[in-house]
Amino acid sequence: MKIFESKNNCCGCSACEQICPKNAVKMEPDNEGFLYPVIDGSLCVECGACKNVCAFQNDYEKNKSQKAYAVKHKDFDTRMTSRSGGVFIAISDFILEKNGSVYGAAFDDDFSVCHIRTTNKSERDRLKGSKYVQSDVKDTFTSVKNDLKNGMYVLFSGTACQVAGLKNYLKNTDTSKLYTCDLVCHGVPSPKIWKEYLSHCEKKYKGKVTNADFRDKTLGWKAHQEAIWIDNNKHILREYTYLFYENDIERPSCYNCKYTNLDRPADFTLADFWGIDRIVPNFSDNKGVSLLLINSDKGCELFNSINNEIDFVECDINKSIEPNPNLSRPTAKPKSREAFWIYYSKKGFEKTLKKYYKKIVIKRIKKRINAKYKSIVKKV
Template identity: 45%
Template sequence: MIQITDKSQCCGCTACASICAHDAITMQPDALGFLYPVVDKDKCVDCGLCEKVCAFNDHYDTSLNLPKPDAYAARHKDMKEVETSRSGAAFIAISDYVLENGGVVYGAGYADHFRVVHKRATTKEERDEFKGSKYVQSDLDHVFRQVKKDLKDGLTVLFSGTPCQTAGLNAYIGKKLREHLILVDIVCHGVPGPYLWRDYIAYLEKKQGDKICWVNFRDKQEYGWKAHHETFKFVKGGGKMSFTYLFYQHIMFRHSCGKCPYTNTKRPSDITIADFWGWEKTDPNINKDDKGVSLILVNTEKGREIFDAVKDRMTVIPAKLEDCLQPNLQHPSVIHPKRMKFEQDYQCKGFEYVMKKYGDMGWRHKVGKMKGKMRRIVKKLIGK
């Protein structure tokens, strides 16, 4: 039976819980809300399927991968789609094609009060909820089983998610049903804990005295594509805060993000999409307006078929793979050395305490900014 003794060895994909015919495995949250499998020994028959299906290792399935992915810069020809998507709306082009041909699409959306979950869409209107970045690990409760049912019912399924999620789903589905499953992963930086996001929402609403009714993790319409600022809309007014400050410190990531085996160009999916950082090397004009451009990596022959079917919906420019190798295509994110202390402080002293101690809410951040400003002034004066 599966037993997690080292949290860095589990990505929480739910493949083990999904494959258990006896429902002996449930996904239980830790202090930050990350889900881990827990086995009910009274139900377990020790069949070993849960250990066999685990794909979070260096031996994940790459049997369908091309020797080297095809790389492209891409932007949807409909600027409305670009403006309402995170990068160049490549996901919209691919998912539109699947939906128009009677398929279904799975992606990260919201349930309850902005809790990030994976959802199923059969229309473009439902799919639009999957647009944009969501810097929280999504809940995959029962989603893998639902995908398998769709495939058995003869539907084409597009599943989009992080590479650990697509690798887990691929292992769970198996080769017999893989023909009609299209896997699209993102170049992932890491995933923060769901409880921190939940508490952040509650903190903002308490501070504002109002309910949040809309969230954008990276508001490029106001700040531009390169900026990383989230925007919230309240029922009675607007607001702009900063959850992403802690995100980029890597202090609230899942432990497994620091050991991610998928941070390379052998992606566990048919197509990989991402922001195209360094697009200037490929074409100096495609993103001159700073509205966003997608990087597309085509990883399998099936990926090539899908890309050929949708490329006319986009402005597409072939790219050299070496010009696309952003950090998380080369190595995992480096976890903050105070990650464990952060979790202990959060568990014992709460959200506001850690945001003031480690984030940009308290006096430590203000003092640090002032010191940095003074150093730059002194450096400039010495330079003169």
């Protein structure tokens, strides 16, 4: 039995592992650090459950985005500690108030990223903020199923491929109390590179990582840099961010993503509201605005119940998604990707970071000079 033919066709959601009735499928990291299902032939009975559940290779439940809103959580601290406008907190508070469970991506003790189950606000706050690395969903699909069977309200948040995987996994379960949020996603970077980067920071600053923020907002929502705390001292850095945006470290299936459109697997889609200054002038204060797409009647009902927690403006859906490229196409696979990973496997992370960071900085400086030159020529 083969679950996938090419790495372009496996998003690593782990539905196949969790559905296997014989525990014959295990998610294991490849040499880039991404998880893929591996079948133990001695346990497999060739029932085909693993292939049938795959949302990436088969079809998925499609909800057409119906409405678009610009949203800011009314609580300023909530917004500052969230990636965008903090709409996720308002949605998840609704579920927690019904004694439900909220699932999403959190840092583990060693700052690796994995999905966890939370049932109160302080645990749920661990889900706040975007972690620009692929989250390991572990056994959360099984746990969601148990919660639903026990009659609980459940909110599951994650990338669109994770939500689609969960929905296929739950095909024979009553999902009337399940709510889902997917993210607009540029692509998920390698967990191995993230770990290497943290070790690099520990060596460089001679201490232990005590906190991390992939997108520190102190210079504003639009600025993009990471913050790494070593022994509680904060360092604002750009090395990981630059690697992320060069697209060499994303999962192979991300360049082949089938969720970069308005056929969404979830009830809600969350994103940064790029272009807000043009679309709703004076709504943004550069502290974060969420783009919220509502994709189902269930989502619409929940949204009506959280109105008091948020400031919002309804927007034209087509205009709202236009500045967000990953709602119309997947991130392109760079020509440099293969060379990046060959260099890394031969020379290790430190040399790779040094080489690629220098290259990226030079590229960015050249781009800025070119843009300045063009604007001067235009003026003349």
